[in-house]
Amino acid sequence: xxxxxxxxxxxxxxxxxxxxxxxxxxxxxxxxxxxxxxxxxxxxxxxxxxxxxxxxxxxxxxxxxxxxxxxxxxxxxxxxxxxxxxxxxxxxxxxxxxxxxxxxxxxxxxxxxxxxxxxxxxxxxxxxxxxxxxxxxxxxxxxxxxxxxxxxxxxxxxxxxxxxxxxxxxxxxxxxxxxxxxxxxxxxxxxxxxxxxxxxxxxx
Amino acid sequence: xxxxxxxxxxxxxxxxxxxxxxxxxxxxxxxxxxxxxxxxxxxxxxxxxxxxxxxxxxxxxxxxxxxxxxxxxxxxxxxxxxxxxxxxxxxxxxxxxxxxxxxxxxxxxxxxxxxxxxxxxxxxxxxxxxxxxxxxxxxxxxxxxxxxxxxxxxxxxxxxxxxxxxxxxxxxxxxxxxxxxxxxxxxxxxxxxxxxxxxxxxxx
Numbered sequence: 001x002x003x004x005x006x007x008x009x010x011x012x013x014x015x016x017x018x019x020x021x022x023x024x025x026x027x028x029x030x031x032x033x034x035x036x037x038x039x040x041x042x043x044x045x046x047x048x049x050x051x052x053x054x055x056x057x058x059x060x061x062x063x064x065x066x067x068x069x070x071x072x073x074x075x076x077x078x079x080x081x082x083x084x085x086x087x088x089x090x091x092x093x094x095x096x097x098x099x100x101x102x103x104x105x106x107x108x109x110x111x112x113x114x115x116x117x118x119x120x121x122x123x124x125x126x127x128x129x130x131x132x133x134x135x136x137x138x139x140x141x142x143x144x145x146x147x148x149x150x151x152x153x154x155x156x157x158x159x160x161x162x163x164x165x166x167x168x169x170x171x172x173x174x175x176x177x178x179x180x181x182x183x184x185x186x187x188x189x190x191x192x193x194x195x196x197x198x199x200x201x202x203x204x
Numbered sequence: 205x206x207x208x209x210x211x212x213x214x215x216x217x218x219x220x221x222x223x224x225x226x227x228x229x230x231x232x233x234x235x236x237x238x239x240x241x242x243x244x245x246x247x248x249x250x251x252x253x254x255x256x257x258x259x260x261x262x263x264x265x266x267x268x269x270x271x272x273x274x275x276x277x278x279x280x281x282x283x284x285x286x287x288x289x290x291x292x293x294x295x296x297x298x299x300x301x302x303x304x305x306x307x308x309x310x311x312x313x314x315x316x317x318x319x320x321x322x323x324x325x326x327x328x329x330x331x332x333x334x335x336x337x338x339x340x341x342x343x344x345x346x347x348x349x350x351x352x353x354x355x356x357x358x359x360x361x362x363x364x365x366x367x368x369x370x371x372x373x374x375x376x377x378x379x380x381x382x383x384x385x386x387x388x389x390x391x392x393x394x395x396x397x398x399x400x401x402x403x404x405x406x407x408x
Contacts, residue, residue, distance in 0.1 A: 118388075123399070124403050154406055157390060160389065162390050164397065174384055174388055176381070177380070177384035180377075180381035181378075184366055184382060186323075186360065186361060194368070195328075196328030199325070202354060203358065203360060
């Protein structure tokens with residue numbers, strides 16, 4: 001594959017969506033692959049932007065065809081990342097980012113061990129709750145998501161990188177740096193980046 | 205050690221000195237450890253800035269005391285990096301950068317396997333020669349340094365990161381990103397960076 005695959009995970013309210021959107025604007029070689037889901041579309045959601053909404057039968061057919069890089073059944077709804085969309089972009093030379101949870105990360109890592117994984121942490125649990133309140137989550141949702149966060153945060157150690165989001169733009173710049181640094185890694189360096197033939201001949 | 209140790213190598217004319225000086229200005233937590241040498245000070249050089257100039261007997265006494273992280277005898281002159289200066293800064297929490305050659309890198313890696321190594325490449329051999337001409341190197345010096353470059357460049361594969369210096373500021377920013385990304389690595393993450401105790405308790 002020419003491109004690199006990234007996973008970004010974070011507890012709800014960690015800021016991952018905003019950060020990824022900023023990154024996608026700044027980095028033309030970076031693409032996000034949208035998750036497929038069978039759950040009902042909410043009013044404020046756009047098909048193909050927030051999720052690709054498909055029917056349960058179709059999702060289960062895709063599972064049978066081994067078409068997902070990772071998928072999960074959550075509260076009766078399926079969520080999954082289509083292999084085809086990911087591998088096509090990687091082949092074209094794009095870097096690809098998936099915004100998925102800890103369980104999804106583990107599934108992808110088994111199929112694609114070269115994946116680079118980033119965990120975004122909120123600066124505190126209090127701040128996490130504040131952010132959920134600010135965006136209008138209900139008390140019940142907040143309690144549920146806080147519980148999920150408590151379960152997910154201990155898995156930070158299984159990631160490659162950790163970014164603490166106490167400042168949105170700093171966190172975004174840190175992830176941008178991670179992507180830049182990964183491009184500079186000798187183990188992944190593409191000699192085609194060297195245009196000068198006399199130099200290249202010394203490097204092979 | 206609290207800080208991280210970096211090695212930057214590049215062929216003469218690769219731009220390493222300028223780049224490192226820019227980085228040292230921008231990153232207050234980064235320090236350069238100056239190489240000790242027994243060769244004569246040139247007119248434009250400053251003791252303690254370009255090199256620490258010491259007598260041959262003193263250098264050999266320091267070798268006996270195992271005081272160098274790495275050293276070499278080049279054209280009858282010693283060059284070496286004092287362990288004490290490096291470890292003291294690392295203990296204090298500074299990141300430390302050494303500007304040394306391929307052989308020095310190999311020696312340091314044996315003593316300190318955690319070192320992060322960066323190789324700076326010129327965009328072409330032609331450009332390397334141009335830069336040496338620009339800074340007033342003699343024909344003889346250029347030929348000698350070009351030969352050294354030809355011998356050193358094939359070792360790029362033994363480094364962690366490669367940076368192509370076709371634009372000084374871009375190359376500087378790439379190294380800055382490498383340093384930022386290394387700070388985000390889970391394997392090196394310092395939990396003391398987390399101030400919120402409820403969050404920290406989930407991470408231990």
